[in-house]
Amino acid sequence: MLESVLTHLQAHKQTHIEELKQFLRIPSVSALAQHVPDMARCAEWVAASLREAGLEHVDIMPTDGGHPVVYADWLHAPGKPTVLVYGHYDVQPADPLELWETPPFDPVIKDNKLYARGSTDDKGQVLLYIKVVEAFLKTAGSLPVNVKFCIEGEEEIASKHLPAFIEKHQERLQADTIVLSDTQMQSLGKPALMYGLRGLAGFEITVDGANSDLHSGLFGGAVQNPIHALTKLLSSFHDEEGRVAVKGFYDRVLALSDKERESFKQVAPDENKVRTDLQVSGLYGEQGYSFYEQTTSRPTLEITSVSGGFQGEGIKPIIPNRASAKIACRLVAAQQPEEIMDAVEAHIHAQSFPGVTIQLDRQLYGNPFITPIDEPVMVAAAEAYEATFGEWPVYTRSGGSIPIIEVLGRVLNAPVVLMGFGVPGENLHAPNEHFHLENWDNGTATIARYWDKLSAISFGEKV
Incomplete structure (x- = not known):
């Protein structure tokens, strides 16, 4: 036949x-x-x-x-x-x-x-x-x-x-x-x-402070700056070895088998060429994994944008009343978007940021x-x-x-x-x-x- x-x-x-x-x-x-x-x-x-x-x-x-x-x-x-x-x-x-x-x-x-x-x-x-x-x-x-x-x-x-x-x-x-x-x-x-x-969990974090922008000379040093709080929060999402520092983030991740990792070597790009093509001084990511594994088979948490304060030409000396960041997490089997966003929200609430309120708006889901x-x-x-x-x-x-x-x-x-x-x-x-x-x-x-x-x-x- x-x-x-x-x-x-x-x-x-x-x-x-x-x-x-x-x-x-x-x-x-x-x-x-x-x-x-x-x-x-x-x-x-x-x-x-x-x-x-x-x-x-x-x-x-x-x-x-x-x-x-x-x-x-x-x-x-x-x-x-x-x-x-x-x-x-x-x-x-x-x-x-x-x-x-x-x-x-x-x-x-x-x-x-x-x-x-x-x-x-x-x-x-x-x-x-x-x-x-x-x-x-x-x-x-x-x-x-x-x-x-x-x-x-x-x-x-x-x-x-x-x-x-x-x-x-x-x-x-x-x-x-x-x-x-x-x-x-x-x-x-x-x-x-x-x-x-990979799957996807996308969300926006908004940090609100005073009810309006404030004069930095009159209030600076005495009122929490939402940008300061946001940058402190964002820096807490990763440890020094490139791992996501959110409790429970890796709990469902399925470990790569030796067969998989061996097969990846046949398709992995030359990391020196990647670095040269991107014109960066070095590659950075979760230690213990190759560039190919980091970008296809391991979960990530990436800050995709940050905003707050005056963005025009020159400097406007204020304490902005709001700052925000957008984040995209790429997920691997068997992670679930809702659980990951729950873990991130718990991570936020575990931090101490007096003088501001923090909200997480869940926007993108993909298993x-x-x-x-x-x-x-x-x-x-x-x-x-x-x-x-x-x-x-x-x-x-x-x-x-x-x-x-x-x-x-x-x-x-x-x-x-x-x-x-x-x-x-x-x-x-x-x-x-x-x-x-x-x-x-x-x-x-x-x-x-x-x-x-x-x-x-x-x-x-x-x-």
């Missing part, structure tokens, strides 16, 4: 690329109101493509005030796992247009790269899965696994309506595992499995995500990559946050596999975005092999 599928994909590659060009010509920019009709047209295009591939129950499903989700399924493999394919059909704005070498919504192939907005993020990678389904159904008449699709239109605007959609349609979306291709390989020809993303690398679905993905690329993928984690991935895994109680076929330097979110077409071949082959390997995995009853 598998060989005939791979042969079909090769034989119809040019037709599939032409269809991808059609997909890319639709300016489905979710962030701009002027493109609302294009978003609807793009959802219709995705639905038609899913129907053409042989999927059933194709449905353009509304969200509560946002762009629609396109759903489809094929559920005729009794006793086999069910895979939910997640992706998105919306794209970033093309600005600045003057920096594009070719029109952003008029796809062009140069040097075996397809240039267009959305080519790598995420239309090219979404269509890979649809064409693999089509190849299986046209050659074998069946799939080795059951498949569902959930293709949203708001990923580029933080998936703001999707969490509620997933909760509402949990039963329909239920699956044994989830897969998406919206990440990158290590480099061209070198696969990578990203298995962890961290991780799928252990020895999870059977991860092993199957690694084996599929190896069969296609001739080498085992490296394991990576990201310092950034994609909260919807954690939501999918948690609500559906299913492991998530990030199986990317993008390549660093493909300019996602930037002018001249492109997709290496050799990864069209490699991507479809890897997905086909992955589903074939998944069919042998037994999933127990969910609790």
Whole structure:
């Protein structure tokens, strides 16, 4: 079955690329109101493509005030796992247009790269899965696994309506595992499995003093200065070794295994080059961890802005009545944003700051995500990559946050596999975005092999 599928994909590659060009010509920019009709047209295009591939129950499903989700399924493999394919059909704005070498919504192939907005993020990678389904159904008449699709239109605007959609349609979306291709390989020809993303807790601290700004000559030295109190508080958040000094901050952190730390050495950047590129005299962070570990796999507390007092030209000799700071904590499995902000608030109340009141305003929440690398679905993905690329993928984690991935895994109680076929330097979110077409071949082959390997995995009853 598998060989005939791979042969079909090769034989119809040019037709599939032409269809991808059609997909890319639709300016489905979710962030701009002027493109609302294009978003609807793009959802219709995705639905038609899913129907053409042989999927059933194709449905353009509304969200509560946002762009629609396109759903489809094929559920005729009794006793086999069910895979939910997640992706998105919306794209970033093309600005600045003057920096594009070719029109952003008029796809062009140069040097075996397809240039267009959305080519790598995420239309090219979404269509890979649809064409693999089509190849299986046209050659074998069946799939080795059951498949569902959930293709949203708001990923580029933080998936703001999707969490509620997933909760509402949990039963329909239920699956044994989830897969998406919206990440990158290590480099061209070198696969990578990203298995962890950091979460986020963002808040603002406000320190209030007197009921108005005060003359520093009349009141200085006798009335608490909110900036003094704030800077003392901020300096208490870290110890001399770069660790966060908030009690309980590290309580839930999962320790890195020797296997993980060894794998990171294959992808870690040259720290001297990082220092040189950033033009800093030295790197600084939690001791005992590499730069890569510090920025992907350890939690942080970063002060992102501080404000207070007169900010104009010259000096205004006052005691300001208010000072504030904004803070972003990047979290790792299994930390929880609410607990971290509770711990920070307790840390604040444990300090002594007479003459001021301090408030913490909680603003950003995002749980961290991780799928252990020895999870059977991860092993199957690694084996599929190896069969296609001739080498085992490296394991990576990201310092950034994609909260919807954690939501999918948690609500559906299913492991998530990030199986990317993008390549660093493909300019996602930037002018001249492109997709290496050799990864069209490699991507479809890897997905086909992955589903074939998944069919042998037994999933127990969910609790």
